[in-house]
Amino acid sequence: MSAEATEEHQRGTTSRAHLVGVLAFVAITAAAVYAAPGSLMLFLAFQASLLLLYYARLSPGLRTALAALALGGVLPFLGTVNGYYLEVATQVGIFVALALGLNIVVGLAGLLDLGYVAFFAVGAYLWAIFGSRQANEFMASAFGSFPLGPGWFFVFLGLGVAVAAGTGVLLGLPVLRLRGDYLAIVTLGFGEVIRVLANNLDKPVNLTNGPKGITPIQRPPLFFGPWLEALGWGATPAALYPLYFYFLVLGIVVVVVLATQRLQDSPIGRAWEAIREDEAAAVAMGVPLVRMKLLSFACGASFAGAVGVLFAAKQFFINPESFTFMESIGVLAMIILGGMGSIPGAVLGATAVTVLNLQVLKGVSLWLNELRNAGTTIFGYNLANLPTQLEPAKYERMVFGVILVLMMIFRPQGILPRQRGAPAARRGADA
């Protein structure tokens, strides 16, 4: 890239060739997915077009508009063709929001939190308990009867933020004065504790219904149903909910991205990065260490709490199995892969790891099963003899482990590292 082009890039001007290229790629991949709704590769190509959007030389406004078009228009439309895509996109969105939350704690403030999923669980159980008949078990009649109405969902979205942030502060208070590796182990233990509690708090008072989990959980209200009806787009709730959840997740992701962006350029974000780089120097410069660490813990936790509330409503059923140590490490692998402290990195990492787990591993599993059932022979070995316990879909840990080790050795800054420098000179980070 010539010096002139670099300068042009920094001013954020649009290259017409890039605009045409991105539009063409999005259009072609979208059309291809539409034509062949079952194809995994084509859907991956469509997802890659968003990455292209990030790299293309476009003005920030235009890039945002294109991203909005792709995520708000094209993807939901493809979702009506094949509902599975919408489900994948919603899951990706949930993990993007989680990764962005953990990114604040690990990426910006440099505190290794290995029990991040605990905050997610707090949010999820909060809505699951009050948004189902479960709450009748321990606080019947006095507060009216449960489940609460669908409208309460939005109240609990806010409550989830508050309660998770409070939990983060409570956990952080005793341990944030200590060295980083202690924090890692204590948060790891905390994650386990939350899971054990969720598993066992069905007695003496039945709070969580134990390993059986809670179901059915109230879904958010379809307040826009009549409006759609009036526009002539009436649809059954069953058809609306996947789209609805997709847009809710998208909304949360947008809010989280904006919040993170504002935070990291604020004095708070700069204090976090100072702590990450050198604690002693940060203290010497007057950064209130414990308060800033607590704040980062609370911020990260609050994102997870909000996503947890949404997750409970979306899944309709939750049990402690959704909140294991592996989930925490999965989210960690996402931000390590993308790049610690980088918003586009967290988005990319979350997308890549989720797609890998949901589509690629499962795809390999199905494919292997087909080969096994067909009795295909490879290199003189009949695949029908392959042990049945060999389920590629179950090797998420191996995937996470390989990602963590390889990234740490070869590219610790991640695939899309944080761009340093004054905010104005940085690339628009809203891809």
Add this chain to the structure above:
Amino acid sequence: MLLALKAWGHLGTLPVFLLLALLLLCGMAAAGLLAVGVERVAYRPLRNAPRLVPLISAIGVSFFLQDAVRFAESLWRNAFYLTYPSLEALDRRLRLGGAADLPYKSLVVMAGAVGIMLGLTAFVNRSRVGKAIRAVAEDRPTASLMGIDVNRIIAVTFFVGGAMGGAAGVLFGIQYSLINPYTGFIPGLKAFTAAVLGGIGNLPGAMVGGLVLGLLEAASASYLSLLTGGAFGAEYKDILAFSILIVILIFRPRGILGEVVAEKV
């Protein structure tokens, strides 16, 4: 260096049951060699990286190994939950008089643990290599100026750490019979708790910490349900261990025997 102790316990549980001592040695050697290999691949390139980097790499390795064992076991036996072969002699019980009796295998486990602890203490405190290990732990650049091959010593430390993990795995297998690739996770967490409880970087401290933690856990598993009228049972013992860790970290981060050693980074 502590990381060497992480989560390799399960590996030592793989070898076939031959003789107790041989089994223990095999488990220790296998786990120790594995630890050295892991150190070479996943830690040595990160020797001078910021502190979080090797920690994350360690988690990655432990996750990878768990599923690697699962993969191997699935291919080989089509099952990854394994039952330890039982030895009739070990399942017999020693009568202590009254209603009390004790299975022989628990005696074996206790004797094994004591023997290993004595051996480790002697190795670290008496041998030349042990002295070098302590020197490297104290001050790596100075140790290297004194002619100590730091890389080799760190590899030896990983071998010892891995071997201890392997020995613990074998003893665990003897005591509890049923193992799977993910068995080592909670014991690894508790090993850290015990080390912090006793005082990190302090061998007698780690033993005292382990003993105290173990006794507290066993007592809570038996009596918690009695004390709370059945409301909270043995399943809360992990929470107890973790609460102890937090309380210790708040009130006495140096641990029980922590005075002996200075804070190391």
